[in-house]
Amino acid sequence: MTLSDIDLNLLLLFHRLMRERRVSTVAEQMNMSQPGVSNALAKLRRRLGDPLFVRGPGGVVPTPFALSLAEPVGQALAILHAALHPETGFDPLRVTRTITIGMTDIGEVVFLPALVERLSREAPGIALNTVRDTSIDLRHEMAEGRVDLAIGLLPQLKGGFYQRRLFDQRYVCLFRRGHALEDAPLTLAAWSEAEHLVVVSAGTGHGRVDDWLKQRGVHRRVRLTVPHFMSVGYILQRTDLIATLPEQLALQLAAPFSLSLRALPLTLPAAPIHLLWHARVQQDEGNRWLREMVIDLFAESAKKTQEKKIVRKS
Template structure:
C-alpha cells in the first residue's frame, strides 16, 4: 500500500479505537456520528485487508493484525505531532548544533575570541564554523540555510535580509612600538611620507578607504600590498611600515605584537558594521538567541538604547 492511499484521519480514528475500544466514545471525541465512525472504519478495513476490530464484551476488540499495527502507528503520529507543534523555550545549555557565521579575517580576530568564550559558558553544545563572504555566495548560502548569521561590512546583502547595526568602525594608524612616529606629531605630511603596508581586501567593504583617498588625491608611499589582514601584526612588528586599519582590529593586535595606534591626521569615513540574518530565520528561537548574544557582546551602548530604530528590514 502506498502512503498516498491512506487518509491520516483514518489512522487517528484507528488510534482512538485502540485506546477506547468503544465506537460511541470515539465518535464523541472526534465529533462524528457513530455511523460515520463505522463507515470510516469500513474504509480502513478495505485499505488494509483486515477486520481490525470485532465486536466484544462492552465494545470492540482488536485483531492480531491491529495489535501489531498499533505501536508503529502511534509512534508515527507522535512524531508528526511533535514536528507540527515544536516545543517553545530555546534552552542554550541543552542544545547541540553547529552554527555557521559569515565574516572576514578581521571579524575572526575581533569577534571570535569573545564569542567562543561566551558560548563555552552559556551554550557548550554549540560549535562554531566560519566562512568568508569572498569564498562563497553569502546571499545564497544564508537563503538556503547553510549560513546562519553574517557580521561585517556587507553591502551585498540586500533584499530578504534583516540587519542590526553593531557599531561604526573607525580607522586608525598602526605601527611598531619605537617607531619614529610614536613620539612625533602624526601630521598628514608625515603620514603620507612614511612607507605603508596596504591591505587590499576584495569584497569586504574595507576597500572604501583606498577609494576615499583616491577621490581626494591623497598619495601614500606604498611599500607592500597584501590581500588580507591576518599578516598585518607580524609585518608591522618587524618593519618600519605603517598601516591604516579598523580600530577594533588595531586594539586586538596592539598588545600581542607590541604595536601602537594613533588617530589618523585626516578623518576617514567610518564603516558601519552590521549583524545580518535572512528572513527565513527571523522567528527561529535559536537564531534569535544567538543574535542577542552578538548584540550584547559587540553593539555600542549608544546603539542599544535605540534598538527599536536600528533593527530594520532592507528593501
C-alpha cells in the same frame, strides 16, 4: 463517509463536550451561543448517525459510540495542535550542533575570542565554524541554510536579509613602537610621506578607504600590499611601515605586537559593522538566541539599534 464530510470545528466541539459535559460551558469557550452549539451538535449527529450525547443530571452524557470516539479524536486534535504550535524547547545548555558564521579575518580577531568564551559557558555543546565571504557565495549559502549568521561590513547582502547594526568602525593609524612618528605630530603630510602597508580585502567593503582617498586626491606611499589582515601585526612589528586599519582590529594587535595606535590626521568615513541573517531563520529560536548573544557582546547602544529587513534596491 470520508474525512472531507467532517468539519474540524465539529470535532473540536465534540472533544470539548466530552470534557465539559455542559453545553453552556462549551458555548462560552468557543464563543458561540447555546443554540449554535446545539445546531452544530445536530449536524455532527447526522454526519455520524449517532446521538453522541443525551441529557443527563446537570448536563449531557456520552453514548457508547461517543465514548469510543473520545480517545482517537482527542489524540488527533492533540497532534494537530502540536504541529501548528511547535514547542522547540531550545535549551542552549543541552543543544548539540555546529553553527557557521560568515566573517572576515578581522572578525575572527575581534569577535571570536569573546564569542567562544561565552559559548563555552552558556552553550558548551555548540561548535563554531567560520567561513570567508570571499571564498563562497555567502548570499546563496545563507539562503540555503549552510551559514547561520554573518558579521562585518558586507554590502553584498541586500534583499532577503535582516540586519542589526553593531557599531560604526573608525579607522586609525598603526605602527611599531619606536617608530619616528611615535613622538612626532602625525600631520597629513607626515602620514602621506610615510611608507604604507595597504590591505586590499576584496568583498568586505574596507576597500572603500582607498576609493575615498583617491576621490579627494589624498596620496600615500604604498610600499606593500597584502590581500588580508592577518599578517599585518607581524609586518609592522619588524618594519617602518604604517597601516590604516579598523580601530577594533588595531586595539587587538597593539599589545601582542608592540604597536602604537594613533588617530588619523584626516577623518575617514566610519564603516558600519552589521550582524546579518537570512529571512528564512528570522523566527528560528536557536538563531534568535545566537543573535541576541552577539548583540549583547558587541552592539553599542543596543537599545537604540533595531533590527531591520534590508530592502532590495535596483
